[in-house]
Structure formats: structure tokens, C-alpha cells
Amino acid sequence: MIALLLRDLRLAIRAGGGFGLGLAFFLILATLVPLAVGPQPDLLAPIAPGILWLGALLACLLSLDRIFALDLDDGSLDLLATAPLPLEGVAATKALAHWLTTGLPLAIAGPALSLLLFMPAPAVPWLGLSLLLGTPALSWIGTFGAALTVGLRRGSLLLSLLVLPLYIPTLVFGAEVVRRGAEGLSPATPLALLAGITLGCIGLLPFATAAALRINLK
Amino acid sequence: MTLTITDLSCRRGETTVLHGVTFAVGAGEALVLRGANGAGKTTLLRTLAGLTPPMTGSVVPDLCAYAAHADGLKGQLTVAENLTFWAHVFGTRDIAPAVVAFDLAPLLSRRVADLSAGQKRRAALARLPLTGRPVWLLDEPTVSLDADNVARFAAAAGAHLAGGGSAVIATHIDLGLPGAATLDVSRFAASHAPDAHDPFAEAVE
Amino acid sequence: MSIWEYANPRRFMATSTAVLPWVWTAAAVLCATGLIWGFFFTPEDYRMGYSVKIIYLHVPSAFIAINAWFMMLVASLIWLVRRHHVSALAARAAAPIGLVMTAVALLTGAIWGKPMWGTYWEWDPRLTAFLILGLFYLGYIALWSAIEAADQAADLTSILCLVGTVFAVLSRYAAHFWNQGLHQGASLSLDAEENVADVFWLPLVVSLAGFVLLFIALVLVRTRTEIRRRRIQALAARERLA
Numbered sequence: 001m002i003a004l005l006l007r008d009l010r011l012a013i014r015a016g017g018g019f020g021l022g023l024a025f026f027l028i029l030a031t032l033v034p035l036a037v038g039p040q041p042d043l044l045a046p047i048a049p050g051i052l053w054l055g056a057l058l059a060c061l062l063s064l065d066r067i068f069a070l071d072l073d074d075g076s077l078d079l080l081a082t083a084p085l086p087l088e089g090v091a092a093t094k095a096l097a098h099w100l101t102t103g104l105p106l107a108i109a110g111p112a113l114s115l116l117l118f119m120p121a122p123a124v125p126w127l128g129l130s131l132l133l134g135t136p137a138l139s140w141i142g143t144f145g146a147a148l149t150v151g152l153r154r155g156s157l158l159l160s161l162l163v164l165p166l167y168i169p170t171l172v173f174g175a176e177v178v179r180r181g182a183e184g185l186s187p188a189t190p191l192a193l194l195a196g197i198t199l200g201c202i203g204l205l206p207f208a209t210a211a212a213l214r215i216n217l218k
Numbered sequence: 219m220t221l222t223i224t225d226l227s228c229r230r231g232e233t234t235v236l237h238g239v240t241f242a243v244g245a246g247e248a249l250v251l252r253g254a255n256g257a258g259k260t261t262l263l264r265t266l267a268g269l270t271p272p273m274t275g276s277v278v279p280d281l282c283a284y285a286a287h288a289d290g291l292k293g294q295l296t297v298a299e300n301l302t303f304w305a306h307v308f309g310t311r312d313i314a315p316a317v318v319a320f321d322l323a324p325l326l327s328r329r330v331a332d333l334s335a336g337q338k339r340r341a342a343l344a345r346l347p348l349t350g351r352p353v354w355l356l357d358e359p360t361v362s363l364d365a366d367n368v369a370r371f372a373a374a375a376g377a378h379l380a381g382g383g384s385a386v387i388a389t390h391i392d393l394g395l396p397g398a399a400t401l402d403v404s405r406f407a408a409s410h411a412p413d414a415h416d417p418f419a420e421a422v423e
Numbered sequence: 424m425s426i427w428e429y430a431n432p433r434r435f436m437a438t439s440t441a442v443l444p445w446v447w448t449a450a451a452v453l454c455a456t457g458l459i460w461g462f463f464f465t466p467e468d469y470r471m472g473y474s475v476k477i478i479y480l481h482v483p484s485a486f487i488a489i490n491a492w493f494m495m496l497v498a499s500l501i502w503l504v505r506r507h508h509v510s511a512l513a514a515r516a517a518a519p520i521g522l523v524m525t526a527v528a529l530l531t532g533a534i535w536g537k538p539m540w541g542t543y544w545e546w547d548p549r550l551t552a553f554l555i556l557g558l559f560y561l562g563y564i565a566l567w568s569a570i571e572a573a574d575q576a577a578d579l580t581s582i583l584c585l586v587g588t589v590f591a592v593l594s595r596y597a598a599h600f601w602n603q604g605l606h607q608g609a610s611l612s613l614d615a616e617e618n619v620a621d622v623f624w625l626p627l628v629v630s631l632a633g634f635v636l637l638f639i640a641l642v643l644v645r646t647r648t649e650i651r652r653r654r655i656q657a658l659a660a661r662e663r664l665a
Contacts (some may be wrong), residue, residue: 001302003302003305003306003307004303004307006303006325007292007299007303010295010299011292011294011295014295039357072468073288073569074241074288074289074290074291074292074293075287075288075289075290076290076291078264078267078269078284078286078288079268079284079290079304079345081268082267082268082269082279082282082283082284083306083307083308084280084307084309086306093586123233125377133567144586148566148579148582148583149233149566149569152569152570155569158565158566158569161561161562161565162562162566162583164556164558165559165562165587165591165594166557166586166587166590166592167556168590168594168597169590169593169594169596169597172594172597172598172600173597173600176601180437189315192454193597193600197593205586208585208586210584211582212579215575215578215579215582216272216575216579217269218268218269218271218575218596231575232572232573232574232660233570233660416657417431417432417508418432418508418650418653418654418656418657419657419661420433421433421434421654422433422436422438422650422651422654423431423437423440
């Protein structure tokens with residue numbers, strides 16, 4: 001499984017791997033929002049937590065359809081399914097690789113981009129922490145969605161339709177952490193709930209993902 | 219080690235394609251699958267590999283190494299990186315024997331995307347010995363190989379058989395493998411009678 | 424006799440043919456009774472006026488919207504565990520009905536909300552949860568219609584239904600949490616059962632029963648359609664083979 005993780009990471013950073021696309025999207029979004037709603041700090045500051053979380057979520061969504069589709073096209077997915085690795089492990093490894101190449105950079109870039117949107121200073125560390133804790137859930141849920149739609153020709157639009165409703169709890173708790181941080185309230189409760197969702201996703205979703213893969217490979 | 223298959227039924231999608239498939243392949247033996255396009259050769263191989271669950275009968279996927287039409291190689295990685303990856307996945311460490319058998323040494327540091335179709339195919343087949351599994355399941359292995367490379371592949375497959383391995387090969391050309399038996403899969407074509415496994419095969423009202 | 428015998432398509436078709444007229448009749452009678460009684464023969468609420476009468480549409484449709492998903496969950500589990508085709512098709516048949524009921528509940532809620540709260544829409548946790556439920560229905564229906572192989576579609580949508588249920592429940596609590604976080608204490612109770620007196624309660628129960636029967640009748644009809652669709656597919660497949 002480490003070999004698979006290393007291969008996926010290597011593929012992501014090689015030419016055409018798509019690493020950084022999500023990050024660039026995140027940056028563009030943070031630039032477009034002030035252009036759309038106006039540059040006044042008192043306008044941007046209250047919506048900054050929500051915009052940044054929404055941006056991270058959409059940036060995550062962009063790269064989901066690549067998770068399994070490329071491996072299916074070149075036959076790797078068939079071969080991985082016949083390998084001695086459990087398919088659940090393959091699913092979890094794929095999700096981890098997606099998080100390392102998409103979620104983790106977003107969590108690191110988020111606090112920097114929050115300056116563009118005049119987010120109150122006390123909320124900045126909470127944004128980083130909530131993205132760090134919440135984005136794994138986005139990757140694991142997204143991997144599940146990718147497994148459901150892997151064989152479909154025009155699957156990426158359907159993938160968004162399936163995955164976005166599943167993202168709702170993560171989005172709500174993640175943005176709530178930052179909003180409470182900005183207002184000077186204690187974000188402990190939503191942070192704990194966010195961590196709970198992430199842990200639940202990491203622990204349980206690979207089984208559903210593997211089941212969906214098995215059905216699609218039949 | 220003998221792969222014994224008894225009364226296997228295979229399906230593609232929701233239709234039963236083959237049924238009553240029975241054969242045995244012993245150590246050092248090869249079985250060549252024949253049959254027209256669509257007769258079910260690929261379906262049989264995918265079932266043997268454990269990708270498609272059989273309707274009846276049982277298979278032993280853990281003995282089998284499967285090589286499909288698609289190569290399973292990543293264009294952005296070098297040949298060495300690709301082979302090392304598959305070696306790790308299957309728990310073997312040394313890629314040197316496979317490199318020698320398929321004469322890949324000069325290509326090791328080339329990106330797969332830059333290889334010719336025949337070279338790519340050779341690199342894909344070199345994955346088979348890396349699995350460490352005795353039964354090779356090969357779906358049209360010689361597609362896009364020229365005569366030299368077909369001979370090289372036949373030699374590698376012959377060495378595998380000589381070493382106590384076995385192979386099930388869907389192919390139209392004669393590889394000249396020693397101890398090769400032929401099986402015509404159209405013999406097992408599922409009859410056109412209603413499918414016993416489909417509850418919608420009989421009138422519903 | 425085991426209940427699983429109805430999982431056989433032929434058996435299901437025969438039984439549903441016999442049962443359907445009765446279910447339709449009972450559904451029509453109960454719906455008509457409940458709605459007419461509710462609309463014309465109940466007093467106006469002293470606080471809400473005539474607008475209270477929309478509960479006879481609003482509450483039953485909301486009830487069906489939630490329980491249709493629950494029925495799909497049970498049917499999906501039966502399909503995954505026991506591989507009864509009728510069960511998978513019933514789940515497929517129920518989804519659009521659930522979606523329509525969700526839309527009806529939201530729409531009647533909006534019509535009711537305008538005179539009561541002065542707004543068609545309020546990000547009340549309950550309203551939000553219903554909107555999210557509608558999104559889950561959309562995704563489920565979209566997945567069904569995207570996959571051509573019927574058994575594969577049944578398998579994948581069943582898994583989506585299972586996972587979706589967990590996330591729908593989580594979303595419901597998330598919506599509750601999120602709204603409280605926004606405006607403390609300013610919650611609008613939509614709980615008709617808690618507020619209404621017996622005069623309103625009885626016709627509500629009647630129309631609720633009517634909607635349940637209507638749902639059953641619609642699911643039966645749609646399941647029969649799905650079974651016939653599968654039968655046509657089986658015939659077409661045999662034609663291709665021959």
C-alpha cells in the first residue's frame with residue numbers, strides 16, 4: 001500500500017498529474033469573490049470563513065474524477081483488484097493520496113488566502129486547523145463518489161451531484177469552527193464534531209468504496 | 219500444482235455467456251483458448267482472475283496473474299518505476315529476472331509514454347513473473363508485437379512453463395509452446411434457453 | 424407462507440393486480456375525506472386564520488417525504504442481503520415519489536410561511552433539512568438513471584442509499600446546530616401536532632392515512648412498471664442472443 005501511495009504521489013507531481021490545479025482554483029476563487037461583492041473589509045470579513053471553506057470544498061471536487069478513472073482506463077484498476085492488497089486498503093490509500101495532493105495544500109494555503117478576504121486575525125489559526133481536520137473527510141467521501149461513478153462515461157457531473165450533498169455536514173461544522181473563532185467564541189464543539197465526521201469517514205467509507213469498486217469491475 | 223475448473227458458469231453483465239466450463243491445467247502446461255470474437259474468452263479469463271464472480275463453480279484467483287488488453291502501465295513513469303511498483307504490490311522485490319526475460323534493460327529509464335506499442339506490451343508482460351503466481355491468464359498477449367517480440371514472448375512463456383508454471387492464453391496465433399492444449403470456448407456457449415438466474419426470463423404476468 | 428414469496432416478480436405482479444384497486448379506492452376515499460373535512464368543516468384557527476388548513480397537505484406530504492427514504496433504505500438492505508429483484512425495483516420506484524412529496528412539503532410550507540412569518544423561505548433547521556433531503560433524492564435518482572446495467576445500478580444505488588442515510592441524518596443535525604449558531608433562540612415551530620387541537624387533529628390523521636395509502640398505491644404501480652421494463656430488457660437480450 002505504501003508503494004501505491006508513493007506511485008500516486010509521484011504521478012500527481014509529474015507532468016500532467018494535475019497537482020496544484022486545486023490550489024490555483026482556490027486562489028482564483030478568493031480573488032473573484034471580492035471582485036464580485038466589492039472590496040470593503042466590513043463586507044468581506046463576515047463571509048470570509050464561509051467563502052474559504054466553500055472554495056476548499058469545490059477545489060477538492062475538481063480532482064475527484066481522476067482518482068479511479070485513469071486507473072480504470074489503463075487497466076491498473078483491474079490489476080490492483082487481482083493483487084493481494086485488500087480493495088479496502090486500495091480505497092483508503094487512494095483517498096490518502098488525494099488528501100496529500102489536494103486537501104493538505106489547501107489547508108496550508110487557506111490561512112494565507114484569508115488575508116485577501118480580511119478575515120479577523122483570531123479566526124486564522126482556526127481556519128487552518130478546521131481545514132486540516134475537515135479536508136480528509138472531503139477526500140474520503142469524494143473517493144467513495146468516484147468509486148460509484150468510475151465506469152460511467154460522463155460521470156464527473158453526476159459525481160458532483162452525488163458528492164456535494166454528502167459534503168454538507170463537513171462544510172457546516174468546518175465553517176462554524178472558523179465563524180466562532182472570528183467571533184471570539186469557543187469553537188470546541190464544532191471542532192469535535194468535525195473531527196468525529198472525519199474519523200467516521202476514514203474508518204467506514206473505505207468499505208463502501210471497495211464494495212462499489214467490486215461492483216463496477218464485474 | 220494443478221488449476222482444476224469444474225462446471226464454471228460465467229456472465230458478462232447480466233447475461234450468462236458460458237456455462238459448464240471444465241478443464242484442468244497442470245504444472246508446465248498451457249491451455250490455449252480459441253473461439254470467435256465475443257465467444258467469451260475475455261469473460262472466462264476475467265472470471266478466472268476473480269474480477270467477475272462466477273454464477274456457478276469456483277475459481278482460485280490467488281494462483282492467477284492476469285494480463286488484459288490494457289497494459290496497466292503509467293505513461294508518466296519510467297519502465298523501472300512501473301515494474302518496481304507492481305513488484306511491491308505483489309510482494310516480490312527483485313525485478314531483474316523479468317527485465318532479462320523480456321529484454322527490457324535498455325528501456326528501464328525510459329518513460330512508458332515514449333515507448334513504441336510493442337515495447338509497451340513487452341513491459342506490460344514483464345509484470346507477470348513479478349506477481350510470483352503460477353498461473354498466467356493472458357488475453358491476446360501478442361497484440362502489437364512483431365515476429366521477433368512474439369518469439370521473445372514465447373520464449374519467456376516457455377521458461378515459465380519449464381519452471382513449473384502454467385498458463386491460460388486467449389490467442390489466435392500459434393506460439394509453439396510445448397505441452398499446449400487447445401480449448402474452444404464456443405463449446406460452452408450458454409444455451410439460448412431462458413436464463414435460470416434471471417427472474418425476468420419467464421413471463422411475469 | 425413466507426413473505427419472501429412476493430419477491431418473485433410473477434408472484435408480485437399477480438398479488439399487486441389483485442390488491443391495487445382496493446388500495447386506490449381506500450386512498451381516494453381517505454384523502455378526499457381528510458382533505459374535504461379539513462378544508463371545509465374545521466373552524467379557522469384563532470391565531471393562524473384560514474391558512475392553518477394547509478397542514479392537511481403539508482404534514483402528510485412531509486411525513487411521506489421522510490418515510491419514502493426510510494422505505495428505500497429497507498428495500499435496499501433487502502436487495503443487498505437477499506438479492507430480491509423486486510425489492511431493488513421498489514426502492515427505485517419510491518425515489519421520484521419521495522422527491523415529489525419533498526417538493527410538495529416545501530411548496531406548501533412556503534405558501535403557509537408567507538402569511539404566517541411574512542416570508543416564503545426561512546433557513547429554519549427543519550426547512551433546511553428538507554431541502555437537503557431533496558438533494559439526496561436527486562442524487563439517488565440521477566445514479567439510477569446513469570447506469571445501464573440493471574443489477575449493477577441496483578447494487579450501487581443501494582450502497583449510496585445506505586451511505587446517504589447516514590449523511591442525511593448527520594446533515595439534519597448539522598442544520599440544527601448551524602441555525603442555532605446563527606440566531607440564538609429565534610426558532611419557529613412547525614410542529615403542527617403539538618399545537619393543534621382535536622378538531623384539527625382528527626381530519627389530519629385521516630388525510631395522513633390517505634397519503635400513506637396513496638404512496639403505497641403509487642409505489643406498487645411504479646414497481647410494476649419497473650418489472651415490465653426489466654422483462655422487456657430480458658426479452659431484448661434473448662433476441663440479441665438468438
